[in-house]
Every structure is written in C-alpha cells, then in structure tokens.
Amino acid sequence: MIIIKKKSWQINENLVTPKELFEKRRSFIKLGVASLVTSGAVMELLAKENLPNITLDFIKDENKNNLKLNTYEQITSHNNFYEFTTNQAKVKDIAHTLQTDNWKIKIDGLVENPMEIDLDDLKKQLTLEERIYRFRCVEGWSMVVPWNGFTLSSLIKKVKPLSSAKYIRFETLVDTSSFPDQKRGAFGAVEYPYVEGLRIDEAYNDLSFLAIGLYGEIMPKQNGAPIRLVVPWKYGFKSIKSIVKISFVDKEPLNTWQKENADEYGFYANVNPNVDHPRWSQKKERVLGSFLKQNTLMFNGYEKEVSGLYTKMDLTKFI
Amino acid sequence: MKRFFIYLIAFLPIVYLLIRLFILDDVNDPIKYIYTITGVSATIILFISIIISMIKNKINLMKYRKEIGLLSFFYALLHLINFIVFDALFDFEFIIKETLDKPFIYLGMIAFFILLFMAITSSKQLFRKYNNYHKLVYISLILITIHWIMAQKSINITQFIYIGIILIIGYYKLLQQIVKNSKI
Numbered sequence: 001m002i003i004i005k006k007k008s009w010q011i012n013e014n015l016v017t018p019k020e021l022f023e024k025r026r027s028f029i030k031l032g033v034a035s036l037v038t039s040g041a042v043m044e045l046l047a048k049e050n051l052p053n054i055t056l057d058f059i060k061d062e063n064k065n066n067l068k069l070n071t072y073e074q075i076t077s078h079n080n081f082y083e084f085t086t087n088q089a090k091v092k093d094i095a096h097t098l099q100t101d102n103w104k105i106k107i108d109g110l111v112e113n114p115m116e117i118d119l120d121d122l123k124k125q126l127t128l129e130e131r132i133y134r135f136r137c138v139e140g141w142s143m144v145v146p147w148n149g150f151t152l153s154s155l156i157k158k159v160k161p162l163s164s165a166k167y168i169r170f171e172t173l174v175d176t177s178s179f180p181d182q183k184r185g186a187f188g189a190v191e192y193p194y195v196e197g198l199r200i201d202e203a204y205n206d207l208s209f210l211a212i213g214l215y216g217e218i219m220p221k222q223n224g225a226p227i228r229l230v231v232p233w234k235y236g237f238k239s240i241k242s243i244v245k246i247s248f249v250d251k252e253p254l255n256t257w258q259k260e261n262a263d264e265y266g267f268y269a270n271v272n273p274n275v276d277h278p279r280w281s282q283k284k285e286r287v288l289g290s291f292l293k294q295n296t297l298m299f300n301g302y303e304k305e306v307s308g309l310y311t312k313m314d315l316t317k318f319i
Numbered sequence: 320m321k322r323f324f325i326y327l328i329a330f331l332p333i334v335y336l337l338i339r340l341f342i343l344d345d346v347n348d349p350i351k352y353i354y355t356i357t358g359v360s361a362t363i364i365l366f367i368s369i370i371i372s373m374i375k376n377k378i379n380l381m382k383y384r385k386e387i388g389l390l391s392f393f394y395a396l397l398h399l400i401n402f403i404v405f406d407a408l409f410d411f412e413f414i415i416k417e418t419l420d421k422p423f424i425y426l427g428m429i430a431f432f433i434l435l436f437m438a439i440t441s442s443k444q445l446f447r448k449y450n451n452y453h454k455l456v457y458i459s460l461i462l463i464t465i466h467w468i469m470a471q472k473s474i475n476i477t478q479f480i481y482i483g484i485i486l487i488i489g490y491y492k493l494l495q496q497i498v499k500n501s502k503i
Contacts, residue, residue: 078347086473089347139472141348187476260473279423279469281413288347291405 054216058128058148065301067132070143072215074288079222080137081241082189083172083179095221098178098242103226109169109248112160119226123212125158126150130216131209131230136271136300138235142285147230148213153204155246161200165248168203170196170229173244190256196240197253197267198231199309207232207305210243233302235269266319268310271300275316325383329390332360333397353401354470361394362463365434366488369456373491385441392438395431423469430462457492460485 052072079091103119128148136142156168172194176183182192202208209230212219219225224241231238237257257265264278273283273296284293299306310318336356339346346352368387371380407414417424433455440449464485468478 074347080472082473086471139351141351184476187479189473276421279421281417286348286350291349293350293406293408 052215052217055218056128056148056213056216058130058216061130061132061146063132065132067134067144069132069146070288075143075145075214076220076222078141078143078288080139080236081222081224083181083192083194083242084222085181086189091222092220094180097180098221098225099175100221100226100242103244105227105244105246107155107159107246107248110162110165110250111248112162113158115159119212122155126154128212131211133207133209133230133232134297134300134302135230135232135236135239136285136296138237138265138269138277138282140280140282140285141288142294142296143288145230146215147209147211148216149209149211149227149230151206152198152208152210152229153206155210156203159248161248164250166200167249167252168198168200169245169247169249169253170198170240170243171245171247172240173242190260194240194256195253195259196229196238196255198238199252200248202231202306202309205306205309207302233271233299233306235271237265238269268315268318270306270310270315271296272298272315274298275319322383322386325387326390329364329387332356332394350401350405353405354398357394357398357401358467358470361391361398361434362467364391364394365456365460365463366484369460369488373488373495385446389438389441392434395434399431423466426462426469427466430459430466433459433462 077092078088079095080086080088081091081095084091084094104116105119105122106116108114128150130146130148132144132146134142135145172192173179174182174193179192181188198208209232210227211224211230212227214220214223219228224239227243228241229239229243238255252267255265255267257269258267271282276282282296285296286293297303333356336353339352340349364387368384368391371384371387375381403409403414407417418428419425437453437456440446440452446453464481467481471478
C-alpha cells in the first residue's frame with residue numbers, strides 16, 4: 001500500500017489549471033483587454049451619436065445624392081403608426097407590445113408558388129442591402145432614412161406571379177394584444193387591417209424595397225417591425241408596416257386611406273409638389289429636427305427612376 | 320394675488336414650449352409642435368373665459384374674464400405668427416392664396432379675426448359700444464373646432480371628446496338663453 005503524503009507546496013489536482021487553458025491565457029487576457037477597450041470606446045461613440053449597435057450584414061449604399069441622414073433618435077421617435085396611437089411622439093414608448101417572434105408572411109393569389117414563409121428563413125435567402133432614401137409624409141414632414149432590407153422584386157421573383165396579376169395587395173398584422181388601437185373598434189383611428197397596394201410594374205421598380213432594419217439594426221417596433229414596405233417616391237402612408245400578407249390580384253386594391261377619405265387620398269399617392277392636398281399645400285416640407293422648410297421634389301426626387309411609370313396619366317386626377 | 324396665479328398658469332404652455340424647443344431640443348417637428356401648443360392653449364383658455372360668463376351667477380369671476388380672453392388671443396396670435404414666419408416664410412402671396420383657397424386655413428383666419436376684433440374692443444369704452452358683438456365668440460369657437468378637426472388626418476377619440484364638450488356647452492348656453500327669454 002502506497003501512501004502519498006503531500007508536501008506543503010503541493011495542491012489538489014482539481015485546483016490545477018488545465019494545460020491548454022494555461023497556454024491560452026495570454027491570448028485570452030489580450031482578447032479580454034481588447035474587448036474592454038474597443039467595446040468601451042465603441043459604446044462611448046455610440047452613446048455620443050445615439051446610434052444602435054450594427055447587427056446586420058449588408059451592402060452599403062454609396063449615397064450618391066449626398067443625402068443628409070436624420071438621426072436614429074429622430075427616425076425612431078416620430079412615427080405614424082395608428083395601430084398604436086395617432087400621437088407620433090408616443091408610439092416609441094408603447095410599441096413594445098408588438099409581438100414579432102416567429103413572424104410569417106403569407107403570399108397568395110395569382111402566383112405559381114403561393115407560400116407561407118418564415119421571415120428568418122427569408123432573410124437567409126436574400127442579400128441584404130442598405131438604401132438611403134428620402135421619406136415624405138403626406139402631412140408635410142420629411143426625413144432621410146438608411147433602411148436595410150432587400151428589393152421587393154427579389155421576393156416577387158420567388159413566387160412567380162401569373163400574367164393575370166396586375167396589382168399587389170399588402171396587409172398589416174391584426175392582433176389586439178400587439179396593437180392597442182385595434183381594441184377600440186369603431187373608435188379606432190382607421191379600419192383594420194391596414195391595407196396598401198402597388199401596381200405590379202411599380203412593385204418591380206428597383207426602388208421598391210422591403211426593409212427589415214434601419215441604421216444597421218433590426219427594425220425598431222415603432223418603425224414597422226419586423227418587415228415593412230418602403231416606396232420612396234410615394235407619400236409615407238403607402239409604405240405599409242408589419243406586413244403579414246402579400247396577395248397578387250387582378251384589380252386595384254382599395255387601400256386604407258383611400259377608403260377613409262377618397263377625396264383626399266388616392267391609390268397612387270405619388271409625391272407631387274404641384275398637386276396640393278385639399279387642406280394644405282404640398283410645395284414644401286418640414287425636415288424633421290429643423291425649423292427651416294425645403295422644397296418638395298417631384299416624385300420626392302426620384303423622377304428619373306419612376307416618371308416612366310406614369311406617362312399618359314393625369315397626375316392631378318390619379319392622386 | 321389671484322391675478323398673479325392666472326398669469327402664472329396661463330404662461331406655463333409658452334414656457335414649456337420654449338424649454339422643449341430650445342433647452343431640451345427634443346421636438347422632431349417644431350413648426351407643427353408650435354401650432355399644437357399655441358392652438359390648444361388658445362382654445363382651452365377661450366373655453367375658460369366662456370365658462371366664466373356661464374357660471375357668473377354661481378361663482379363670480381367676471382373681473383378676470385377680459386384678461387383671460389386676452390391671454391387666449393395672445394396664443395392665437397402666436398399661432399398665426401407661426402404660420403406667417405415659419406410655415407409660409409413671409410411669402411404673402413402664398414399666404415393670401417392659401418387663405419382664399421383652403422377652408423382649413425380661412426376658417427382659422429376668420430376665427431382669429433373675431434378674436435382680434437374682441438381684443439381691440441375690450442377696453443372699457445369700446446366694450447360698452449361693442450359688447451353685443453362679442454357674442455361672435457361662439458362663432459369663433461365653432462370655427463376653431465372645425466379648424467382643429469380638419470388639422471387631423473382622421474378623427475379619433477380625442478376629437479369625439481372635444482366635440483362632446485362643445486355640445487354640452489352649446490346645450491347649456493341654449494338652456495340659459497331660453498330661461499332668460501322666458502323671464503322677459
């Protein structure tokens with residue numbers, strides 16, 4: 001029988017650092033220090049700029065028009081999202097109720113491949129891009145937003161529309177536990193579900209975009225998480241939020257604001273400084289965060305890209 | 320002392336507005352925000368001045384009515400200045416065209432000119448001469464209501480509540496008038 005008698009300097013086996021770890025320790029310490037320094041510096045920068053952590057991978061927009069971005073703070077604290085409230089400044093504080101886990105989008109109607117697609121799967125299948133776009137609200141305010149997402153046409157190509165499909169109809173989620181205004185019934189701000197539409201050639205235009213984020217971060221709930229449309233040459237209400245259904249149809253869909261008040265809001269809603277809203281002028285716009293107004297541009301500055309869609313159309317009639 | 324408190328409370332909205340705009344600097348749409356704060360303040364203060372006349376037999380605050388009316392006019396004036404300076408950028412051709420063109424604007428303008436007329440004729444001498452015309456304030460209130468509802472993209476619960484208050488005041492005023500007439 002061997003009795004091992006430990007010397008005073010000998011320690012128990014379980015207190016010994018494994019060899020691999022011991023050898024890794026230098027790089028581990030370096031990594032720790034580096035992460036402390038960088039995250040500290042980055043965090044400080046982010047706090048200064050009030051920017052979110054960039055969590056998405058995407059192809060950068062070169063911003064050829066040299067548009068001046070609105071701040072993340074402005075973009076995420078001024079929202080028309082009537083499913084929550086008509087108070088633009090308040091949406092941010094109450095939007096946390098929107099439930100976006102396991103989001104699915106149903107694509108149906110006149111297509112070869114109708115599908116119900118999981119948003120997470122869809123994100124993996126498509127290349128994410130950044131698009132820096134002007135955004136002009138029919139109420140007269142505007143901003144510049146760096147969106148992240150993919151072209152609407154890349155999704156359309158997946159489902160292969162039939163030649164009989166002339167329009168696309170979009171629908172926002174209806175869920176009273178997500179959206180407080182949907183509980184109010186007849187006292188709600190508008191009738192739900194919120195519906196929007198595009199002509200199929202408008203949808204194929206390269207500017208038409210499905211955004212799943214902004215400023216490199218997944219879409220904040222108040223801005224229409226988890227996926228929203230962005231059609232920058234049209235008034236903001238066309239850019240429908242929190243989309244759950246996309247249908248390919250043969251007739252022009254009746255969009256929510258046209259249904260609410262057809263004298264004032266039409267299907268096309270192209271930004272047009274020469275056609276006034278019946279109650280206010282559309283010649284100029286109030287850029288968020290500024291006292292100074294600026295001129296509104298025809299098709300919101302995207303005339304070159306989209307005016308071809310509307311030749312032979314009287315834009316004073318097709319509002 | 321009471322007078323001091325009236326002014327103190329009445330100037331809270333403008334102080335709050337200036338703090339938000341220039342100290343906190345957290346207003347996204349400043350021109351719109353100035354419209355909202357000055358418009359709502361003018362309307363609420365005008366309501367208070369009308370309620371003072373309505374309840375004068377129960378609680379007599381008549382000696383403050385003129386000043387409260389003028390405070391309402393002060394906010395209405397700021398509201399109009401916002402239109403001329405920031406919204407229209409002193410483009411008077413645009414202002415005139417918009418005023419003639421758009422009901423939303425001319426209803427607001429008419430309401431403002433009623434308040435302007437009342438402010439000018441609020442001195443003791445002129446009031447004696449013109450006080451009958453001061454009933455125009457009810458017209459002004461109706462126009463303000465329409466103007467305010469037209470400023471919204473759609474009508475929601477707040478507007479319904481407001482319309483409810485207007486109807487209650489209208490009904491009460493009508494009752495008072497009937498009682499008054501039947502006494503004669």
